[in-house]
Amino acid sequence: MGRLRRGMTRPVVLGVLVVGLALAGVGLYWFQPWKLWQDETVEEALPQATAAAPAKGAQTGPSPSAEPARPAEPVTVARGELISHEHDTSGTVKLLRLSDGSHVVRLEDLDTSNGPDLRVWLTDAPVKKGTAGWHVFDDGAYESLGKLKGNKGSQNYPLPAGVDPADFSSVSIWCDRFDVSFGAAELAPV
Incomplete structure (x- = not known):
């Protein structure tokens, strides 16, 4: 036995x-606990709209008296400061309108934790401090602008065609894996 x-x-x-x-x-x-010790820094230049093509019949060669046309600088239409939710998060969020009429969400001086499946969301939810704000961003309307390119630095996220930025009031660094906000910013018109 x-x-x-x-x-x-x-x-x-x-x-x-x-x-x-x-x-x-x-x-x-x-x-993915190793991401807590891995930082990804992304430094993108300020976005520029593509220059318009010259009108038909317009002079295309260099003119001695004319300077080359440069695209107009982006206009900041709204901005906000990131606050921490699930993880310490800081930086500035700007909603930019480019000269061609398109819009870009720009994260500047972002500093947050890395994590699995982080996204940048444009939302209609109010930004609440503390744990009360961790889970509110998927309760209403939101538009995912794509995966977070890096957890540090300055980055650009174009709005898809047909998305009206006036329908949204905040931006969240959203962890899609665990349905929680790492940090968020209320967008205030400038």
Whole structure:
């Protein structure tokens, strides 16, 4: 009888080890804890609209008296300061209108934690301080502007065609994996 128990113990221990390793692998994939120590810095230049093509029949060669046409600088139409939610987050958010009429959300001097599946969301939710603001951004209207390019630096996120920025009042650095805001900014008209 003692040999039978000893012989059955080995497969049970092996089974527990295999299940434990599988669970550890899933946990590592899901939480990606190594990202807490990995910073990704992205420094993008201020966005510019593409220059308009010259009118038909217009002079296209250099003119001795005319300076080359430069696209107009973007106009800041709204701005806000990021506050911390799930993770310490700081920086400035600007809603820019380019000379071609398109809009871009610009994050400047962003500093937040890295994490799995972070997104930049334009939302209609009010920005609330503390834990009360962690989960409000997916309750109403929101537009995902794409994956967060880096957890530090200055970055540009163009609004898709057809999105009216007047329909939104805030920006969130949103963790889609855990449905929580890392930080957010209320957009105030300038």
